[in-house]
Amino acid sequence: MKLFSKTLVALATSMSLMVAGASSVNAEEKKEFKLAWSIYVGWMPWGWAADQGIVDKWADKYDIEIEVVQFNDYIESINQYTAGAFDGVTATNMDTLAIPSVGGVDTTALIVGDFSNGNDALILKGADSLDAVLGQNVNLVELSVSHYLLARALETLGKAEKDVAVVNTSDADMIAAYQTDDVTAVVTWNPLVAEILEIPGANKVFDSSDIPGEIMDLTVVNTETLADNPAFGKALAGAWYETMSIMLSDTPEGAAARAAMGEASGTDLAGYDMQLASTQMFATASDAVTFTTSESVTSTMESVRTFLFERGLLGDGASSPDIVGIAFPDGSVLGDEGNVKFRFNADYMSMAADGSL
Amino acid sequence: MALSRSGRLINKHPGSAAGRLLAVLPFALLLLAYAVGSDIRLSENPNDKLLPSFSSLADAVERMAFEPDKRTGDYLLWVDTVASLSRLGGGVLLATLLGAGIGITVGLIPYARWTMSAFIAVFAMIPPLAVLPILFITFGLGETSKVALIVFGIAPFMMRDLALRVSELPSEQIVKAQTLGASTWHIAWRIVLPQMMPRIIDALRLSLGSAWLFLIAAEAIAAQSGLGYRIFLLRRYLAMDVILPYVFWITLLAVVFDFILRRYQVWAYPWFVSERAQS
Numbered sequence: 001m002k003l004f005s006k007t008l009v010a011l012a013t014s015m016s017l018m019v020a021g022a023s024s025v026n027a028e029e030k031k032e033f034k035l036a037w038s039i040y041v042g043w044m045p046w047g048w049a050a051d052q053g054i055v056d057k058w059a060d061k062y063d064i065e066i067e068v069v070q071f072n073d074y075i076e077s078i079n080q081y082t083a084g085a086f087d088g089v090t091a092t093n094m095d096t097l098a099i100p101s102v103g104g105v106d107t108t109a110l111i112v113g114d115f116s117n118g119n120d121a122l123i124l125k126g127a128d129s130l131d132a133v134l135g136q137n138v139n140l141v142e143l144s145v146s147h148y149l150l151a152r153a154l155e156t157l158g159k160a161e162k163d164v165a166v167v168n169t170s171d172a173d174m175i176a177a178y179q180t181d182d183v184t185a186v187v188t189w190n191p192l193v194a195e196i197l198e199i200p201g202a203n204k205v206f207d208s209s210d211i212p213g214e215i216m217d218l219t220v221v222n223t224e225t226l227a228d229n230p231a232f233g234k235a236l237a238g239a240w241y242e243t244m245s246i247m248l249s250d251t252p253e254g255a256a257a258r259a260a261m262g263e264a265s266g267t268d269l270a271g272y273d274m275q276l277a278s279t280q281m282f283a284t285a286s287d288a289v290t291f292t293t294s295e296s297v298t299s300t301m302e303s304v305r306t307f308l309f310e311r312g313l314l315g316d317g318a319s320s321p322d323i324v325g326i327a328f329p330d331g332s333v334l335g336d337e338g339n340v341k342f343r344f345n346a347d348y349m350s351m352a353a354d355g356s357l
Numbered sequence: 358m359a360l361s362r363s364g365r366l367i368n369k370h371p372g373s374a375a376g377r378l379l380a381v382l383p384f385a386l387l388l389l390a391y392a393v394g395s396d397i398r399l400s401e402n403p404n405d406k407l408l409p410s411f412s413s414l415a416d417a418v419e420r421m422a423f424e425p426d427k428r429t430g431d432y433l434l435w436v437d438t439v440a441s442l443s444r445l446g447g448g449v450l451l452a453t454l455l456g457a458g459i460g461i462t463v464g465l466i467p468y469a470r471w472t473m474s475a476f477i478a479v480f481a482m483i484p485p486l487a488v489l490p491i492l493f494i495t496f497g498l499g500e501t502s503k504v505a506l507i508v509f510g511i512a513p514f515m516m517r518d519l520a521l522r523v524s525e526l527p528s529e530q531i532v533k534a535q536t537l538g539a540s541t542w543h544i545a546w547r548i549v550l551p552q553m554m555p556r557i558i559d560a561l562r563l564s565l566g567s568a569w570l571f572l573i574a575a576e577a578i579a580a581q582s583g584l585g586y587r588i589f590l591l592r593r594y595l596a597m598d599v600i601l602p603y604v605f606w607i608t609l610l611a612v613v614f615d616f617i618l619r620r621y622q623v624w625a626y627p628w629f630v631s632e633r634a635q636s
Contacts (some may be wrong), residue, residue: 079595083407098594104404139498139579143593168590169498169579176490177579180496247548312427314593316420 011131011255032065033225033232035088038074041190041215041275042114043090044261049243051260058239058357062231081220086108087232088221092145094304097122097314101324101341106223108343109216110233111240112292116215118188118278121207125183128203129158131219133185135161139177142168145215148307150187152214153206156353178202190275191267209278213291214300217279236350238357239334241285248283285352293329301326301334363584409598417450429550432589434614435605440582442610444500445572448507449561452568455508456515457557463516464523466541474520486574503575509566510571518560523549526612555629558622 012104023133030220037046049055050068059066060351069086076102079091082100091099100107124132130153140146154160164185169177174188176194196202208215219236226233247257262272282288291297308314309321325340327333330345333340351357371379395408409417422434448512462469484508485492492509495504513563526549534544576585591599623630 075593081593085577095593102404103406103595104402142590165581167498167579167581168586170589173489173493173578176493177498180497181494182499231552316416 004109009120017324018135029228031063033059033087033229034067034069034070034085035236036069036071036077036086037090037219038077039265040074040090040217041119041265041272041279042116042281042336043219043237043242044265044272045113045243045247046219047264048247048257048261049239054242055235055239058235058242060268061238062235064229064231064235066232066235080223088219088236089224090217090219093216093301094145094148094216094308095130095341096218097301097304097324097326098143100220101326102308102313102315106341106343107220108140108216108223108226108345109292110221110226110236110289110345110348111219112282112344112349113219113240114281115213115217115291116145116189116208116278116288117212117280118207118209119193119275120145120187121189121193121204122150122153122187122217123178123196123203124185124203125178125192126201126203128205130205133160136185137165137167137183138185139167139169139174141171142166143311143313145181146187148304149206149208149211149215151210151307152195152303156206156210173263190278191265194271194274207278212280213296214303216300226345234351234357236286237352239251242354244281244283248281270332285349288344288349289353292344292349297344298328298332298334346349406595406597409601413598414602416553417596418602421599421602434603436582437584437587438601438606438610440580440586441572441576441584444503444575444583445507445568447500447504448572449511449565449568451504452508452510452512452515452564453543453557453561455512456519456560457553458518460516461523461545461553464520465545465549469519476517477513477520481517485509485571489578498579503572503580506575507571511568514564514567515557515560515633518558518563519553520555522556526552552629553628555622558618558626562618565611565614565618569607 005234034051035046037043046068047056047070055066056067071080077086077089078091078095079207080086081091082103082105082148084105090113093109096107096109122130122133122138124136127133133153134157138150140150150164150166151161154163159191171188171192174186174192175195177183178186178199188196193204193207197204197294219240221233221236243257247254247261258272258276259269262268265272267275282291303312305321305324305326312318314321314323322335323339324342325333325335325337327340327343329344359580370376394412395410398405398408399410418434422432425431426433459473459477462471463473467585489506492502492505496505530548531544534548539547572583573585573588576583577589580586584603588603
């Protein structure tokens with residue numbers, strides 16, 4: 001029995017070490033970092049920058065190593081980051097607040113890469129005005145930015161979610177779903193939007209260009225890791241804006257970069273350029289700084305957190321949207337100042353703008 | 358007893374108390390590992406969502422099962438359970454009828470065997486999840502396609518299994534019945550089917566695991582309620598405090614169904630069970 005209890009303790013310890021091992025990537029100074037990204041128009045630059053050695057070049061400059069890992073599943077990449085397996089991840093402002101920040105992982109928006117300017121859209125079958133959506137089943141990925149877009153669209157009509165019926169539908173099956181008779185309204189994102197709009201009878205009645213700046217595509221990192229290792233933030237910002245200057249230039253090099261990104265996301269140069277047209281990419285760090293430090297970010301986060309709070313996504317104990325604090329570059333805080341878990345930080349983008357990286 | 362003294366490991370049996378203790382052991386170890394892991398993670402980050410504490414799991418159960426949802430007023434766990442079980446029940450029932458009907462026909466009638474058995478063997482190998490868009494366009498996005506996915510997932514296996522079981526029946530039985538003047542229909546109905554009933558239960562027990570898998574996959578794709586729907590929805594927010602009790606509940610339901618089927622088999626077909634025990 002003694003041997004038995006010893007074995008039991010050993011087993012439990014080794015199992016818990018395994019668990020703890022995954023969570024110990026944050027804190028203290030270190031040399032190796034991991035960034036997770038997933039396929040989306042505004043995040044394709046990470047894959048290309050890693051392939052081209054741009055990330056390695058900047059990591060070498062600061063004497064660190066950065067492993068860039070592609071995920072096929074966006075949510076899984078955020079979950080892995082939240083669980084502590086990665087130091088940084090690509091995510092929207094809404095998902096960053098709802099997953100890592102609500103999960104207690106203090107997270108900094110290091111790079112505000114773009115905002116969706118038409119990439120997310122509400123499409124109706126055989127009707128071309130927004131108010132036709134009332135009373136319909138709407139297929140979308142529930143609790144995603146699509147759901148948020150629908151809520152904002154209904155607000156413009158003075159209506160609410162109870163005026164439609166939301167059907168949770170996987171993005172992977174959205175195009176097939178649209179082609180069935182019982183689906184008459186969908187909210188989704190590109191490249192699915194473009195694909196569906198090619199089907200006769202499909203009408204875009206509301207898209208993210210109607211709420212400009214509200215759906216931001218960010219590269220976020222663990223706040224503690226960043227504080228202990230500014231080199232990680234500098235290398236990422238440096239690599240990102242070097243990539244931007246190449247890919248958004250009107251040169252053969254730029255076209256080749258965009259073609260490679262298009263191919264990696266399952267389309268081509270023309271397809272990728274079309275998605276870029278409905279994405280407000282910040283070509284220069286100073287544009288990104290201007291946007292990030294503007295008032296509109298605060299009002300956007302106010303409406304995002306209200307959306308999340310109303311759906312119980314700020315935690316079940318949350319009595320008001322103030323439970324999680326959101327800090328902005330000017331030092332102001334929305335919500336609980338003692339529990340800031342989401343920080344917009346323009347410092348690293350400013351360094352890139354000043355050329356001081 | 359002489360054998361057990363020979364000291365070989367294969368001859369050593371635990372007493373009944375020790376046996377029970379051993380059976381509980383892996384469960385206890387799993388719980389312990391969870392408790393320790395959860396403790397470590399929560400001490401680093403009190404809001405950690407990956408391995409919630411037992412008390413937050415209990416809170417989530419309380420909220421999902423015994424309090425009406427704030428937005429809809431429904432008791433979500435029960436609404437989800439009813440939705441999922443009616444899909445599972447429909448799919449499994451249809452698959453069993455198809456499996457038994459076609460399986461017995463193919464096993465008994467040479468013309469049916471020549472026509473169908475190669476086709477079923479190939480059809481059974483198609484992964485249903487890979488042809489989902491075709492299922493959607495054919496059956497729509499509603500309940501029908503969810504039931505259809507379960508049927509496509511498990512019926513081919515049941516057909517093949519039952520055809521095989523029919524062909525294992527001693528040919529003397531069939532010959533004897535014919536000398537007594539039984540028609541094909543009589544033989545199928547009076548000789549084969551009664552002997553297949555307990556074997557249908559076996560096939561059903563083996564298929565239930567896959568049926569759950571297909572149910573959850575179907576609910577992940579398009580749904581408004583269901584156990585799989587809730588798990589995939591909340592996975593977006595890493596709400597393991599709700600997901601883990603749901604997983605436990607699904608496991609419990611599956612174990613209970615398996616138990617009921619086994620007990621029913623013992624009760625209704627004692628000849629089959631005792632025959633199997635002898636062989």
